[in-house]
Amino acid sequence: MKCIFGPVNSRRLGRSLGIDLFSSKICNLNCIYCEVGRTASPVGERGDYSDIQAIATEIDAVCADAARMANIDVLTVTAKGEPTLHRGLGAILRHIKQRTEKPVAVLTNGTTLTDPEVRRDLLVADLVVPSLDAARSETFQRVDRPVAGLDLHEAIAGLTTFSHQYAGKLWLEILLVQGVNDAPEDVEALIAALRPMRIDRIQLNTVVRPPAEGFALPVSRERLTEIARSFEKALGLPVDLPFVPTTGETAPTLQGDRANAPAADDAVVQEIIEMLQRRPCTAADIDRTFQLGGPDKIEQLLEPLICSGVLQRQDHGDHRFYQHASCLIGLATPG
Numbered sequence: 450m451k452c453i454f455g456p457v458n459s460r461r462l463g464r465s466l467g468i469d470l471f472s473s474k475i476c477n478l479n480c481i482y483c484e485v486g487r488t489a490s491p492v493g494e495r496g497d498y499s500d501i502q503a504i505a506t507e508i509d510a511v512c513a514d515a516a517r518m519a520n521i522d523v524l525t526v527t528a529k530g531e532p533t534l535h536r537g538l539g540a541i542l543r544h545i546k547q548r549t550e551k552p553v554a555v556l557t558n559g560t561t562l563t564d565p566e567v568r569r570d571l572l573v574a575d576l577v578v579p580s581l582d583a584a585r586s587e588t589f590q591r592v593d594r595p596v597a598g599l600d601l602h603e604a605i606a607g608l609t610t611f612s613h614q615y616a617g618k619l620w621l622e623i624l625l626v627q628g629v630n631d632a633p634e635d636v637e638a639l640i641a642a643l644r645p646m647r648i649d650r651i652q653l654n655t656v657v658r659p660p661a662e663g664f665a666l667p668v669s670r671e672r673l674t675e676i677a678r679s680f681e682k683a684l685g686l687p688v689d690l691p692f693v694p695t696t697g698e699t700a701p702t703l704q705g706d707r708a709n710a711p712a713a714d715d716a717v718v719q720e721i722i723e724m725l726q727r728r729p730c731t732a733a734d735i736d737r738t739f740q741l742g743g744p745d746k747i748e749q750l751l752e753p754l755i756c757s758g759v760l761q762r763q764d765h766g767d768h769r770f771y772q773h774a775s776c777l778i779g780l781a782t783p784g
Contacts, residue, residue, distance in 0.1 A: 451507065451723060452468055452470065452504050453467070453507045454469060454720065454724055455724070455738070456522075459525070460691070461578075461620070461652060461689070462522060462523045462554060462576075463522035464521050464522045464523075465521075465522065465523050465524075465525045465554075466521045466523070466525065467527055468504070468526045468541075468545070469527055470498070470499055470526065470535045470541070471499055471528045474486065474488055475498050475528065475530040475531065475534055476530030476558075477491055477493045477558075477561070478558055478593045478595050479491055479595075480592065480624075480661065481594065481629070481660060481662040481664070482624060482665040483661040484658040484660065484728050484729055485530070485661075486661050487661045487662075488530065491596035492596065493596040493599060494534075495535070495564070496534065496536055497535070497536050497537060498534065498535050501541060504537075504541055505541070505544050509548060512545075512548040518549065518551065521551055522551070523553070523554050523575075523576070524549065524551055525553075525554045526538070526542065526553065526555045526556070526574075527556045527727075529726075531560070532557060533557050533561040533562075533567045533570070533571070534561065538567075538570045538571075539570030539573065542571075542573040542574055543573055552575035552576060553573070553575050553576070554578060555577050555578070557571075557577065557578070557579050558580045558593075559579030559580050559604060559608050560595065560604040562607035562608050562611045563603050563607035568607070568610065568611045568614060568615075571611070571615065572614065572615060572616075576617055576620065577619055577620075578620045578621075579608055579621060579622070581621060581622075582623060582624050582630055583601070583639070584601070584635070584638035586602070588635050589601040591629055591630070592629050612647040613647050615647075619649050620648070620651070620652050621646070621652065622651075622653075623639065623652070624654040625653070625655050625676065626656055626665050626666065626667075626668070627655075627656075627668050629665070631668050631672060631676065636676055639680075640679065643684055644683075644684065649686075650686055650687045651680055651684075651688045651689070652689050653673060653680070653688050653690055655673060655691055657691060658728060658729045658730075658765065658770060659763045659765040659770050659772060667766070670690075673691070674690065717741070721735055721739065722759065722773065725772055726775065729763065729765075729770040729771065730771055731744070731768050731771070732748050732769075732771070755771075758774055759774060760773060761774050
């Protein structure tokens with residue numbers, strides 16, 4: 450298993466070096482919008498799902514590479530699924546903090562914060578980004594499709610408790626799907642659930658990459674802006690809006706000089722493949738990370754991988770994404 454990927458240009462975090470704890474998707478949710486694809490067998494218990502020592506060895510190697518670390522803003526612990534389901538999360542976070550002074554972020558769906566051990570594990574991180582897509586049980590079932598026995602209101606209580614125990618930065622992500630969890634009553638329920646929490650900002654998001662289910666559609670910019678204003682007014686918190694591209698529009702380049710773009714060797718191609726195992730990307734997304742001379746050159750580079758079946762193209766809205774073929778397994782049948 451190779452768990453380190455990137456760094457990638459993150460809209461939220463800057464140059465983010467990813468640490469993926471799982472080799473395949475392990476999650477207690479089966480979200481309709483998930484860019485990794487459906488959860489084949491949702492799990493609700495923590496376990497030793499990958500080798501902690503192997504992960505630590507990879508972390509040691511990258512932290513010893515001064516040139517690579519100089520280009521990293523943050524180390525982000527994530528997973529194909531839910532990272533807090535790994536029983537070794539706390540040990541991994543402590544190991545990272547011993548090896549580098551760079552900030553460490555953890556992305557989580559927030560549902561395991563009912564567990565005091567999970568809350569203790571996360572106290573080590575500099576930034577935690579939990580999710581809360583719904584505060585009404587019927588909506589939660591529709592959008593996040595949790596494993597049997599996962600209670601939304603207990604999860605909200607766990608997140609509230611953690612928010613007051615945790616001293617680091619806490620950014621809450623809310624992902625909205627058109628016609629599923631964006632109704633006025635859902636927004637009002639979210640506001641009520643967030644009032645008792647100690648959070649620093651809200652990351653408002655929508656479906657911008659190919660989702661697990663074709664009916665999961667993005668919310669319009671106008672509606673997102675309206676909802677953001679509701680959160681800001683009611684909670685007094687900053688609300689970040691996503692980049693939702695329209696026809697012919699691409700996200701701004703964060704950094705890089707295409708005139709001096711390097712040629713792609715086998716190692717770079719392998720890094721691209723590994724990135725696409727974790728999330729679908731457009732050619733422009735890939736070029737912003739690897740700076741290989743523009744989207745056209747990326748498309749030429751990936752064409753042999755399309756022909757061989759390693760990667761597949763998938764259109765979503767007005768944009769074409771590249772995705773690892775393994776992420777599309779199981780999407781042909783209803784879920």
